Amino acid sequence: MVVPSIAQTAKADDDSAARTAMASRLTSAMQLDRQFEAVIPSIVGIIMPLVIKDNGGKEQQLRQIITEEMNSAFVGRKQDLVDSARDVYAESFTLGELTDMLTFYTSPTGKVFVDKMPAITMQQMQRGGVIGQKAAADALPKIFDRMRAAQMTVPKGV
Numbered sequence: 001m002v003v004p005s006i007a008q009t010a011k012a013d014d015d016s017a018a019r020t021a022m023a024s025r026l027t028s029a030m031q032l033d034r035q036f037e038a039v040i041p042s043i044v045g046i047i048m049p050l051v052i053k054d055n056g057g058k059e060q061q062l063r064q065i066i067t068e069e070m071n072s073a074f075v076g077r078k079q080d081l082v083d084s085a086r087d088v089y090a091e092s093f094t095l096g097e098l099t100d101m102l103t104f105y106t107s108p109t110g111k112v113f114v115d116k117m118p119a120i121t122m123q124q125m126q127r128g129g130v131i132g133q134k135a136a137a138d139a140l141p142k143i144f145d146r147m148r149a150a151q152m153t154v155p156k157g158v
Contacts, residue, residue, distance in 0.1 A: 015095065022098040023090035029105040031114050032082045038118030040070050042125040
């Protein structure tokens with residue numbers, strides 16, 4: 001059995017601390033808090049169909065309620081999301097890779113990328129959602145057929 005020396009353990013701890021510090025600088029440069037805010041309209045879009053069917057004619061009011069509540073729910077969790085992303089970056093990349101990414105995100109092109117990313121994320125989620133809905137519509141009948149063949153319970157009304 002190989003036991004790491006105290007020096008090796010200390011070096012690993014230093015490297016981990018350095019990666020975490022660099023990842024923190026990176027998430028700040030990426031403006032991840034802003035990026036997370038951009039996701040809220042997509043979440044509202046996911047929730048709306050669940051509540052609108054029994055509330056016809058009140059779409060605008062429901063959208064406002066859901067948006068306000070989701071914004072409120074995210075306010076206290078935004079830093080937790082950023083910290084979580086920081087930890088994932090620190091665990092996933094070397095110090096050199098994190099440094100290279102920070103160099104990009106603080107460059108003029110990187111800053112443009114950061115500025116445009118919320119809108120791009122929204123477009124990707126909207127387009128991806130449409131594609132996902134089409135894929136689900138194609139797959140669900142086959143899934144339900146296979147569930148029936150395996151004598152499983154298929155959701156009612158399907």
